[in-house]
Amino acid sequence: MRFPEIFSALAEEVRARLSGSPGGGHDWDHTCRVMRNAEKLLAEEPEADRETVLFAALLHDCARPEEYASRGKVCHAQRGAELAAKLMEARGLPPDLRAAVAEIIRTHRYRAEARPATPEGRIVFDADKLDSLGATGLGRAFLFAGSCGARLHNTEEEALGGQPYGPEDTAYREYLVKLRHLPQVMQTPAGRRLAEERLRFMAGFFRRLDEEVFAAPASPEDE
DSSP: OOHHHHHHHHHHHHHHHHTTOSTTSSSHHHHHHHHHHHHHHHTTOTTSOHHHHHHHHHHTTTTHHHHHHTTTSSOHHHHHHHHHHHHHHHTTOOHHHHHHHHHHHHTOOTTSSOOOOSHHHHHHHHHHHHTTSHHHHHHHHHHHHHHTTOOSOOOHHHHHHSOTTSTTOOHHHHHHHTGGGHHHHOOSHHHHHHHHHHHHHHHHHHHHHHHHHHOOOOOGGGO
16 A cells, blocks of 8 residues: 555544543544644655654554553553554554654653654654644643533632642643743744744733633722
């Protein structure tokens, strides 16, 4: 089979694997958005190999179900690198491509110490992080907070003083702890530029949410 047929077959396999992902944050839709982000970044990174980028973007979260099932004991990046190599081998893809994609997946995680060392890896890293920012990032953050039973919103003190998966693990906490720092770790100029644009949107949203949630009630004299 040629690239389009192999890619399509692997896409169906990944889609099936992710069909039961909870919360909506790392489901098949997320994978599709990451692939679209990767295409945008490829337009400004002409030295990168497109096939390598797209296979890695497609497979980057293939081990998410195992991480969920283990409650975080399995690292989806490390396990995903191993699994992706096996899935690609089963489709007859060459060893050099399998190795390149596996390394990209191993180093795509925000919390990992390792960072990607190739143009392809940097693109996939940034494409994944961009999906955590902007309007899409807000939607994902609120989906996750809802799945934890968290409040709609809280103060910075409450958010930073709360525990993961508890009532204070709000979308705002995710913003404070992780999302606002993402532009600093982006690996490509285009990724950094887009991350900064999306972060400005998020910052404005949370300023408005503060105003609406914590505004002082009107006094009788104001009416």
